[in-house]
Amino acid sequence: MFAKVVTVAFEGVEARRVDVEVTSTHGMQGSFQVVGLGDKAVAESRERVRGALAGIGLAFPARRVVANLAPADLPKEGSHFDLPIALALLASMGILPVDALDGWAAVGELGLDGRIAPVAGALPAAVAASAMGLGLICPEANGPEAAWAGDLAILAPRSLISVVNHFRGTQIMTAPRPGAALTGGAVSDLKDVKGQDMAKRALEVAAAGGHNLLFVGPPGSGKSMLAARLPGLLPPLTPAELLETSMVWSLAGMIAKGALTSARPFRSPHHSASMAALTGGGLKAKPGEVSLAHNGVLFLDELPEFTPQALDSLRTPLETGEVTVARANAHVRYPARFQLVAAMNPCRCGVGGVGKGHCGKAPRCQRDYQGRLSGPLLDRIDLQVEAPAVTAADMALPPPVEGTAEAAARVAAAREIATERGRELGLDPSEALNARASGPTLDRIATPDPPGRDLLIRAGEAGNLTARGWTRTLRLARTIADLEGGGGVLRRHIAEALAYRRPLHEGTAPALSTESRATVTAR
CATH class of the missing domain: 3.30.230.10 (Ribosomal Protein S5; domain 2)
Structure with a gap:
């Protein structure tokens, strides 16, 4: 039969x-x-x-x-x-x-x-x-x-x-009920981080616009602490995002007892992770860390310690929001729209080339260490921020008045401005974040005023901006303007955005970095 x-x-x-x-x-x-x-x-x-x-x-x-x-x-x-x-x-x-x-x-x-x-x-x-x-x-x-x-x-x-x-009608089974809906655990507070005002500001900008972020600083400067506090600044997953993310986690067998959480994923793989572990693969082409971080955050600590092949495999998903696992008999696609946050020391010695106890092999040690990161990968990181060593004077200060709650409120307001603007332009809510704006849409929402455009042109002529860097600077400036209430993109917004895109190597900062630093410090 x-x-x-x-x-x-x-x-x-x-x-x-x-x-x-x-x-x-x-x-x-x-x-x-x-x-x-x-x-x-x-x-x-x-x-x-x-x-x-x-x-x-x-x-x-x-x-x-x-x-x-x-x-x-x-x-x-x-x-x-x-x-x-x-x-x-x-x-x-x-x-x-x-x-x-x-x-x-x-x-x-x-x-x-x-x-x-x-x-x-x-x-x-x-x-x-x-x-x-x-x-x-x-x-x-x-x-x-x-x-x-x-x-x-x-x-x-x-x-x-x-x-x-x-x-056969001898037993009746009842339908199962959905698992628990979790809201996520307690979040770490920014009040725990002393000093690092510029790094905190950069973290808030990254959260507001969904931008990629890199912290550079000596050991103990609070880079990992700052990264761990990013989830507390981000809004919960929307229902559509929750379904997308949960389907990936389901394929990986990581949903326990049917419980789903609206907290955005935060994945932090060790620097020994292989390319397949990051992008997906293996015997059954399972999703990798970039897909498990879909609609959330991928944190890579000790960034230069990852293999060059593993890091360069991130370049395509950072641009397209998906990853393709190629196999002999099939090509498997997974969603991979994540926010990259990374941290690194200035050199292998950790202390860098300036200050007390500086590395005696600078600047060669810094060049060699930072040279492990390819230029195309760094060009996809919107904010590259120095996190200097925390001094005894910083540690002696009382806890900051503002913490995660206040910063998260500003992030939520900025994201709402971007969402409303995207709605007026007919964009899907998932594409309304400033970090995803491009082409004519970016021209419409982030055209700077004449002084700001002149400043951006000067930076480009100085050779410090690629075409991708130009676009990402405008996206950053749009987010900074949204944090101020959503007005037009002005010169001060461009200056702050340029401060976050300075080259890593000591002594290669553009001439405008002093002005840009002053703009950020004034905030």
């Missing part, structure tokens, strides 16, 4: 329909073949399905059984094909009515005792099932996660026998 059950195969965050077709024919008794371009886990499903049937007291058919995963030219990976293969087999054996599984898709891994183990990707599978007008049968542990997909029927059985009993 022929039977069919719908399931999905994952291509990045997209779940594509797969029809599991099972039929039994004359031939070698007890043989079981699974065809359809499956990986090793799919091939091994034959033994798991056999064991699961035995675990619930059923004998495998004394016929030749063939399971086809259609379309046959679509690569299939993972153990989540176990449950749909078993259900289609049960229907072909007459244990389940052939039409009982019409209107359902299924995902799940089987144990040899018939239990259904959790799998990665339940949320995107549920979203895909809803789009196909189907319900979803998934493991009990994945039920709260799948329930976030919205208005669709969900069955979350603990074991294979539970599914059989439900469709």
Whole structure:
């Protein structure tokens, strides 16, 4: 008898329909073949399905059984094909009515005792099932996660026998409820950071416009402390962003008990991370850190200690907001629109070339160390800010009057200005951030006044701005103006933006940096 059950195969965050077709024919008794371009886990499903049937007291058919995963030219990976293969087999054996599984898709891994183990990707599978007008049968542990997909029927059985009993009418399963909606833990306060006024200002500008940021300073100057306080300045995820981010985390198997959080992701991989760990890849092309940080922050501490190949692999996702994992038989795309925050010492010795205890090998030590970072990568970092050593006088000061709450209020107001401006221009809310403005849109929203344009031209003629640097300076200036209330882009906004884009190497700052520094200090 022929039977069919719908399931999905994952291509990045997209779940594509797969029809599991099972039929039994004359031939070698007890043989079981699974065809359809499956990986090793799919091939091994034959033994798991056999064991699961035995675990619930059923004998495998004394016929030749063939399971086809259609379309046959679509690569299939993972153990989540176990449950749909078993259900289609049960229907072909007459244990389940052939039409009982019409209107359902299924995902799940089987144990040899018939239990259904959790799998990665339940949320995107549920979203895909809803789009196909189907319900979803998934493991009990994945039920709260799948329930976030919205208005669709969900069955979350603990074991294979539970599914059989439900469709035979001897047991009724209740629909699972969505997991907990978390708001995130306690955030670290900017009041804990003493001194570093310019770095705090840069952090606020970065949060307001979604700009990439690099802190450069000796050990103990508070670079990591500042970066850890960025999430407290950012608004919570919108519903659309929450769904996008959660689908990536679901594919990585990182949603515990179906709990979703509206806090923006903050990922901080160690500097020994490989290129595949950052951008995605491995045996099953899993999402990397850039995708797990989608709609959030990717913090790279000790930036020059990452391998050059790993760092340069970030250049494309920083521009396009997505990453493509190329494999021999497929290209997998993942979203990767993140905000990069990085920190580094001025040289390997850590102290740099000026001040008490300065590096005796300066400036060569600084050039060699900072030379590990490619120019194209640095050109994509909007703010490059010095974080000088914190002095004893700074430590003796009382805590700052303003902290995260006050700065977050200004960030929220600036983002609201940008969102309203984007709405008037017909932009999608996800594209309204100043850091994403380009082309004619940037010309409309960030045209500086004549003095500001003259200052920008002077910086360009001095050779300190590439074409990308020009664009990013205008984006920064637009954000700085929004923090002041959203008026036009003026000379002082351009001057402050240029101060944040000074070259790293000592002695290469443009002539206008003194004016720019004074502008920032005045704030």
